[in-house]
Amino acid sequence: MHNGAKVINRLEITFITTFVNMFEVKEIQDTDLVQNPVIAQMSKMSHEQILFCNDNSTGLKAIIAVHNTVLGPALGGTRMWMYNNEMEALNDVLRLSRGMTYKNAISGLNLGGGKAVIIGDSHSMKSEALMRRFGKFVNSLGGKYITAEDVGISTTDMTYVNMETNHVVGLPGKSGDPSPVTAQGVYMGMKACAKEQFGTDSLEGKKVAVQGVGHVGEYLVQSLLKEGAIVSVTDAYEPTLKKIAKSYNVNIVGLDEIYDLDMDIYAPCALGATVNDETLNRLKCSIIAGAANNQLQDELKHGVEVMKKGIIYAPDYVLNAGGVINCFSEVKGLSHDWVKDKANDIYNTIGSIVKRSKEENVPAYQIANKIAEERIESIGKVKLPL
């Protein structure tokens, strides 16, 4: 199925050290992080600012992390999640905000990276007052951070946030649901991977397994079927799966069965970390390209292993940038055509990353990180942080 052997022979494990991540301060030890879990952690990942938010009357407990504003205001969604403890929430917001810096940079957007997390159950703890109080905290950052929807947050919630701050995107009647744009970017990036792996970017007859057919996954399935791909899908939510089975000519497979399928392309569009020690022993694909964030459970380890297996991995934050491209258009008042062109351009960005990855024997995600860092570094020379 995949041409792994060729690649394995050319691999040098030393490439792990090829790129030193500019956003990591190496001298901070894990033991320091136990005793100094906040600023030491910020320093390790090069965050600019964290705002801890508390409001007893509404029950709001939130953390806003601004990772980097060299390219522009930090844009990233607000996630509401019942974290087990504060450290879990802090780690999540630090990791996600840093990811936004890379995503925005590599997408050529003049945006920095930020993210917010609200600690709590999105089904039972949300209220107009809580969202408005959160909006006040966003506003206190004076535009350094622009928020948007993420897991557990709806457009209605964002309208409450908007009552207290203008630094919010993804409002009803504005740029709208980003999912079709995200799916278009994933589809184009997948085609670029196919071009590199199969010599043609046509997906006709290619066996594609889509894990998760929610907002993005369903749009992706539509594009794949239109091109003549043979599509298998799975989803954890039975009603969604039933709807998809009724509407499209796809093979429905079990939640775990998806990893063992005879497939050309694995498209994770549900959860992160599905490319891990266990699944890598099972996946028989030649391309991994999907919308989910943080697909590699351990970037360093699994990025190398994917490559050793001859699988082309499309770095997730590059591939799924359609959503933030859509948000950026709202910030700048750009047209839908601009959004479409920019999402289609993910073909070229992914194409050059996977080509360079093969030529230089360096995992694709490392190439992507380097390109993002180079842009921030070069623009930083002509522009001071906000």
Ligand code: NAD
């Ligand atoms: P969604 O919640 O609409 O869809 C996710 C689907 O995955 C749901 O139908 C859910 O039932 C299913 N699912 C959950 N666990 C599963 C499992 N173990 N196996 C199979 N299916 C499972 O989310 P979405 O907006 O379609 O986003 C999908 C992924 O893409 C997420 O990881 C999200 O962070 C990422 N993403 C989305 C956008 C966007 O524009 N929506 C942008 C960038 C990244």
